[in-house]
Amino acid sequence: MTHGSSPRTLIVTNDFPPRQGGIETFVRELADRFPPDEVVVFTSMPSPVTAESTPGQSFPYPVIRHRVRTLLPTPQVTTHAAAVARRYGCDRVWFGAAAPLGLMAGRLRRTTDIRTAVATTHGHEVWWARTPGARAMLRRIGTEVDALTWLSASTRRPIEAALAPGTRTARLVPGVDTTTFHPCLDGxxxxxxxxxxxxxxxxxxxxxxxxxxxxxxxxxxxxxxxxxxxxxxxxxxxxxxxxxxxxxxxxxxxxxxxxxxxxxxxxxxxxxxxxxxxxxxxxxxxxxxxxxxxxxxxxxxxxxxxxxxxxxxxxxxxxxxxxxxxxxxxxxxxxxxxxxxxxxxxxxxxxxxxxxxxxxxxxxxxWGWDSSYATLAGLLQPEGAAE
Structure with missing residues (x-):
């Protein structure tokens, strides 16, 4: 399939509507700020209860669901993600939560046209950073992506301590739509x-x-x-x-x-x-x-x-x-x-x-979503590419 010369980002995540939560909001709000023809989401299936409680959701960009409740970086899931990347001409990938899905980065680079990979940490990666076996996997994720992002100084410290020297990290925080959340609503x-x-x-x-x-x-x-x-x-x-x-x-x-x-x-x-x-x-x-x-x-x-x-x-x-x-x-x-x-x-x-x-x-x-999107877009820009 031909998609022209525009860059396209593959978002790989378990945290996407109709699932509910802070990370789901984080991923959805940033996904919505991409031009619709420059992003595709690869995610898991919601539980029947979750899907039933929020019917009829639609998105202005493709959302491809692998038929499992939780994506893991298995060969089968990675193969499907790579097929989606090739089908839609993706040249960059954002992992909405670094651990464990960021472990897919290396294979995606080898088997697709993806040149840039960014992975975002939230809170659970602190557990990875402080647990010996998981720490090694987090370190590997850091070596296979171009940037690993963090939310706060308190989570940054243990995560960076687990990474190889020279791993690029950056702050990427959530925002709030203050036209939606405001004090003039009727409670x-x-x-x-x-x-x-x-x-x-x-x-x-x-x-x-x-x-x-x-x-x-x-x-x-x-x-x-x-x-x-x-x-x-x-x-x-x-x-x-x-x-x-x-x-x-x-x-x-x-x-x-x-x-x-x-x-x-x-x-x-x-x-x-x-x-x-x-x-x-x-x-x-x-x-x-x-x-x-x-x-x-x-x-x-x-x-x-x-x-x-x-x-x-x-x-x-x-x-x-x-x-x-x-x-x-x-x-x-x-x-x-x-x-x-x-x-x-x-x-x-x-x-x-x-x-x-x-x-x-x-x-x-x-705390604006637009500035957070600008940060993410900058991190996804291939090194040496024209601004």
Missing amino acids: GPVRARYGLGRRPVILCAARLVPRKGQDTLVKALPWIRRVLPDAMLLLVGDGSYASELRRLALAEGVVNSVVFAGGHPHHALPSFYAAADAFAMPCRTRRRGLEVEGLGIVYLEAAASGLPVLAGDSGGAPDAVREGETGYVVDGRSVAATADRLIRLLRNPGLAREMGVKGRHWVQTE
Whole structure:
């Protein structure tokens, strides 16, 4: 198939809609900024439940799905990716998450016209960097791509320590569409749907997994309700920790004050931010430093929506908050610190509004998707090519 002389990028990723999450948003937003005839996505199949919950998605560029739920750098998957690259005339590749798919880079270079490869790290690559066998594979990925990107200084340090000297790295961060996430939306419909009325609402929108810290919020809620008896916790997201969180809410005596809203597509999230008075995700590092938060795009979306933000101190999460200015950073395991900061925000609407205004301005000036796309496009430019 002939596709003219325009460059074309193959995006290889497991993290793509209809799957939901921060990395999925990251990959989709950057993919959408390519000219549609200059990008093709190679990804995995969604689960039947995920596909059923978000029907009818279409994209302005080709999206080719290998018939597995999770892509791995096996010969079969790599052969399919190479066939897609040849079919669409791709001359560059971006791995939306470096580990493990970046291990495909060498073979793709040898069997296709791909000349430039970039791989992006998030948070889970820190585990790779600190685990002997996986560390060697991350080092190999670094030698086979032209650039390996990182989200924050805290994730950069361990990842770069695992790489061969001379490996090129660069900062590539997510952004926020501040025309979609803004403080002028009406949160009334969400409040009505979940029976929240005019009560103070703390929102956490994230996968329900231990690292995100929803259990700390549930444990903090009784403390908060001693001061603000009608405070509510709104949890948006699905995950393996859901049943444990429900049991915890029952044990803490707040089962009627915690709303489990389930997972929702990314385009539905602005209305949830609009329904909240504060955003909180007290994430924490787990497994002796192997499991960390890469950054946390939800903090930036909340700030763009005019909310004060409470973040945990794991990985790059503190980079998404200006302490004392746009919100607070706490020890994600500290129930007392979490409760104290949330009480401070909910009892002082003026302070919360001021932080929300400052947070939105910060996101508008420093966290744009267009600048992130420009960074990625520059990294994909073959060395020595004309600008």
